[in-house]
Amino acid sequence: MxxxxxxxxxxxxxxxxxxxxxxxxxxxxxxxxxxxxxxxxxxxxxxxRGDGSRWNPEELLVAALAQCHLLSYLHSAVTRGIVVTAYADAPVGTMSQIGHGGHFTSVVLRPRVTIADPAQVELAQAIHREASDNCFIAASVNFPVTHEPETLVG
Known part of the structure; x- marks a missing residue:
């Protein structure tokens, strides 16, 4: 360890x-x-009562999950021989406020991945699960982090 x-x-x-x-x-x-x-x-x-022009902790949590998935995905892609040429995400986190407290109930990642080889689209989609399993941040939260990936060829 x-x-x-x-x-x-x-x-x-x-x-x-x-x-x-x-x-x-x-x-x-x-x-x-x-x-x-x-x-x-x-x-x-x-x-x-915060300043909307600054990052808030909730956004930073969603950003950490999205960035961790990106890095885990790129690692999985290279180890599987998939050439990724572009990657963008538009993640959304949901937090439920209960009185003065609250908690995140979910984060949905929406990675849009462009790969070089059309024969690898299915594998490129499948390794999102592997990337999720390898993401340290996703493994540390107590709410579901789901994926709605799209794979393009270009």
Whole structure:
């Protein structure tokens, strides 16, 4: 077993002068930093008094699942001899809010993969399951991550 560690910095930027003196008295803005990477501007989602021009944690979770599937899929493709020439996704996550809490109920990935060999379309579709099984992020969540893949030849 090998452990991998992921360190970053997070700084809250939302103190308007009186801190958290009231629910409406502070901004939800923050900045995420990591050595050698551009800063990532974060906030809460707009319904939770956040700034819609910044990334929110819910979007980042969906993005992590989509990116992890992409990387796992490309690995599966190369090990199976499939030449992928393009890959795009339009994932959608669903979160149910219950009172002050809530949880994700699902994420649907919609990868659109272009491959070089028309004889490999069926295999290219099938390895999405393998990629999902190999995705560390999908294996770490407690809600279904499903796939609606499309394979093109080009």
């Amino acid at each position: 090998t452990d991998h560690h992921y360190a970053l910095g997070l700084t809250w930027l939302g103190n308007r002068g009186s801190g958290t003196s009231g629910y409406r008295d502070y901004d939800r803005d923050c900045v995420l930093t990591a050595d050698g990477k551009p800063d990532l501007l974060g906030s809460a989602d707009v319904p939770f």
